Amino acid sequence: MPRIPTAAILVLAGIAAGCGAEPEDPIYADTHPLSVPVTITPSIQIASGQVILYKASNVGMGPAALRLQVYTEDNGIPAFYQDFKIPPGNTVSYVYAPPPVDLDLGGVSVQAPQAVRATFGPIPRVDQNVMRQVVANVQIMRAQQDGEGNATLDPPIVVPLSHCNFEPRGTVPYIGGTWYWNCAPGVYPLKPVVR
């Protein structure tokens, strides 16, 4: 008689385990599908009269949906973002003139445009791999007017950019994984998660 309850419990446990188990899930099986390539700028301090020119070229065969997020130095939440839909082969540009703030330079206080950094990345819910087909470029520009009202453009200053992977590991908030940045994927390539 004790065989029957034992068998019942074993079968029940088997059914429960079978029903509860997720099939091999391509999203969770490895982190690669969750990796988000992004291009980021360092924090840029421009001088008065200069502006920042952000450019993104879609070198892919299909359209690209891109989000430019701009951050101040004291906040992890973007000050603002701008979305772009870029047709194949096209380039979009965005000019940003940061608002003036007090800047302390070694004890000297001056009014200067606010320092900002930015990320070129995907628009959530669209295509996390968009940066694989986008070449980004950031330049510091200044247009000057001569006495006769003619505007001339100073030679642009090209800002160096970093290519990072936003890689989940471990425990993500609300999902069950941990996000971390890998801004040197060439040096520290993504390794499969050991399970």
Added chain:
Amino acid sequence: MKFFRLLGTTLGGLVLLAAVLLGAAATFGFNPGTLHPGLWLTGEVATEKVTDWDWARKARGLTGIQTRDHIVPFMAFSINGSRFIYKGKMYLGSGYPTGAVMPEKRHWNKNIVADPRVRVRIDGKLYDGKLTYLTDEALHDEICRQYGSNLWMPGFYIHLWEFEHTPSES
């Protein structure tokens, strides 16, 4: 013949066991944990309508969310989730990494898409109501700005539902 008798007894026993376990869970409750879902939530049901949820900012613990199972309608399915309070309203959120489309991979999301009636547990009290998906992107951003940089990670998107307390319908 003996085999079929054993099979019948086993299946009957399983059905009985499942019924007893479900009955116990429905009667006494089975709350979700941090790593496992639950069934029916336990707690005292609030009968007075709540219209301002600001107090819930300081309430302890996660938010228990009990949904109606979309596969087995009489079954409850609950999880511990996160609440977002903004301008007196309460929103429940479900974050998705890039590459995952709501409600994929989330049983409770599939449930609320099929039936938005839920029971919410905050600080041991239960609130019956319904959820409405937040489609206003500007409002979505405003709420996310209140809750830190985690919600602004590249490609990450948290889906939000506004909770309306409807105690009379409980």
